[in-house]
Amino acid sequence: MLASRIIDIDIHARRGGFALDVGFQADGGLTALFGRSGAGKSTVIAAVAGLVRPERGRIAIGGTTLFDAATGLFVPPHRRRIGLVFQDAQLLPHLSVRQNLAYGRWFAPRDARRLDFDAAVEVLGIGALLARRPASLSGGERQRVAIGRALLSAPRILLMDEPLAALDVPRKREILPLIERLRDEFAIPILYVSHAMEEVARLASQVVLIEAGRVQAVGAPETVLGPLAGSPSDTRFNTVSLITARVRSHDTRYGLTLLDHPAGEICVPGRDLPPGALTRVLVHGADVTLALERPRDVSVRTVLAGTIRATTLDDGPVARVDLALPGGETLATFVTRKSVDELGLGAGGAVFAMIKAASIEEGAGRG
Known part of the structure; x- marks a missing residue:
């Protein structure tokens, strides 16, 4: 594998009776892991985040190796500098929006804090929410805050696992342009999980098609998602x-x-x-x-x-x-x-x- 690639993944993992054998590389932008539910997309995300330890293989992000089975290297999750955004925003309910954002920033090394707190709040459009608690927010507002918390942790990569799946159509239309801005303006590589073709077509720079734990195709959206062969x-x-x-x-x-x-x-x-x-x-x-x-x-x-x-x-x-x-x-x-x-x-x-x-x-x- 080429160490110069921003995303460099080649792993084998087993969870119960499910075997994952996935390898791909990407140069940045937004890489979408696309496929049916149960294909193994979220397991890849969990492995990159350090929540699952593969049996074999290697994971490197931005030239930094996070896992290498051959040498026994396994960087623990809290030291990987990974920004996580899940389907459920998973905000801390007892903290205000401001405190949730500050919690993300607490994990960022001081010399890596490129994004100013006020700038992040402005980009996300959450200035009016800072004093509120998560229980009082809409689904779209909670996801904005979750994205802000992830960004303020100064991540090497942003992992987004079905971030729009729990939102209704109006809320999805709020968040999609925001994800586009993350992709285009912040220059943070994004690994994005979805089984919604419309999301992937809109957002992805590269698509990794996964079926039954294996990569079936890697390439531009128009190539991977294009016309199917068959009758x-x-x-x-x-x-x-x-x-x-x-x-x-x-x-x-x-x-x-x-x-x-x-x-x-x-x-x-x-x-x-x-x-x-x-x-x-x-x-x-x-x-x-x-x-x-x-x-x-x-x-x-x-x-x-x-x-x-x-x-x-x-x-x-x-x-x-x-x-x-x-x-x-x-x-x-x-x-x-x-x-x-x-x-x-x-x-x-x-x-x-x-x-x-x-x-x-x-x-x-x-x-």
């Missing part, structure tokens, strides 16, 4: 495509954002990103309609021009049509076999893909 009948409801576009403007009256893409204008709900920022759009293949001519006088706001790369048929009623978009991206779509025959949807044909704004996931984040 159209089996994959039409869980095949997604990731498209990268640039923010043009916001329509505040209707709560929409307009994005520029070489294939055409993309209209998405929400998205508080500055004009010019790159953003990812997650599109489900079953939510795309194809036309041979550019449609007019329809409610659909997003129409992308593409060329058919391949059409995949099986014995079922559904066919998959992969479109090559200008700029090199692929958009996976699904139509009936009857539509393939009647419209002549063969390789090389020019088509227009229509995507309803209401169906586009708000899983867009800076690329």
